[in-house]
Amino acid sequence: MERNHVFxxxxxxxxxxQKKSILSEKLLQAKFQVVENPKKANIIVSLGSDGAFLQAVRKTEFRQDCLYAGISTTGTLSMYCDFHFHDLETAISSIRSSDIEIRRYPILQVSVDNNPHFYCLNEFSIRSNVIKTFVLDVFIDDLHFETFRGDGMVISTPTGSTAYNKSVNGAVVDPLLPCFQVSELASVNSNKYRTLGSSFLLSNQRKLILSLKLGGNDFPTMGMDNEALSIQHVQQVEVALSDKIIKTVKLKNNSFWEKVKRTYL
Incomplete structure (x- = not known):
């Protein structure tokens, strides 16, 4: 199937x-079809920053049968935005290329109690919603690993390891590794509560379960990428690496580590 329907x-x-209109015109000139229904697209383009890319992926329901591309309108490239708005010709020619290379980003699958599961491209976070620590029993598969007390936890994908996870001293992880990372937010370590005290990685064969200890803090603040999730009376959260992936354009001289260097060094 020819890849030429763009949302x-x-x-x-x-x-x-206005920027969307400019891009639409250039795409039409290049013989692409611009569609208003993302379900009819096989290319999904975000205009803006990394936040816009995350929203584009979420609002289009983590499509597995299409290609995503991020175009930066901020003047600088970022982790998900590979193209400049002022150089749309490069973006269009890259997407059009018949021998296009695909980069595959892993995503998280998260379940909260009996609610339908959802996906995260960057991270899932869970935090106390009041000015008070809360307690989580942490299970890896069926093993009770630790009892955490603190402000919360961030569970990130390898590409998300450069975002919220990095700000809490988590490791930056190569996205070629099929894994996810667990990082603490202000853990309390005492004779009663003891945690590992550092981030750790789990393979795609593992399952992480967070069980909330009730005590007036069973309505935590939860985030899925850059959106809040509102569920009351949370008892258990289950996180694993999904079999799904997000496909983006892979450019020469623009590997994940070149992006990290460009952004942070």
Whole structure:
């Protein structure tokens, strides 16, 4: 199937919509079809920053049968935005290429109690919603690993390891490794509560279970990438690496580690 149906995701403000119109015109000139229904697209383009890319993936339901591409309108490239808005020709020619290479990003699958599961490209976070620590029993598969007391935890994918996870001193992880990372937020270590005290990695064969200890803090603040999740009376959260992946354009001289160097060094 020819890849030429494009859906453009961006904000609804006037400036963003003007940029969308410019991109749409250039795509039409290049013989692409611009569609308003993402279900009819086989290419999904985000205009904006990494936040826009995350929203584009989420709003289009983590499509497995299409290609995602991020175009930066901020003047700088980022972890998910490989193209500049002022150089749309490069983006269009890269997407059009018949020998295009695909980069595959792993995603998390998260279940909260009996609610339908959802996906995260960057990370899932769970935090106390009041000015008080809360307690989590942490299980790896069927092993009770530790009892955590503190502000919360961040569970990140390898690509998400450069985001919230990095800000809490988690490791930056190569996305070629099929794993996910667990990082603590302000853990309390005492005679009663003892945690590993450092981030750790779990393979795609593992399952992480967080069981909340009740005590007036069973309505935690949970985040899936850059969106909040509102579920009351949470008892258990289950996290694993999904079999699904997000496909993006793979460019020469733009590996994950080149992106890390460009962004942070």
């Amino acid at each position: 453009i995701y961006t904000k609804t403000d006037e400036t963003s919509q």
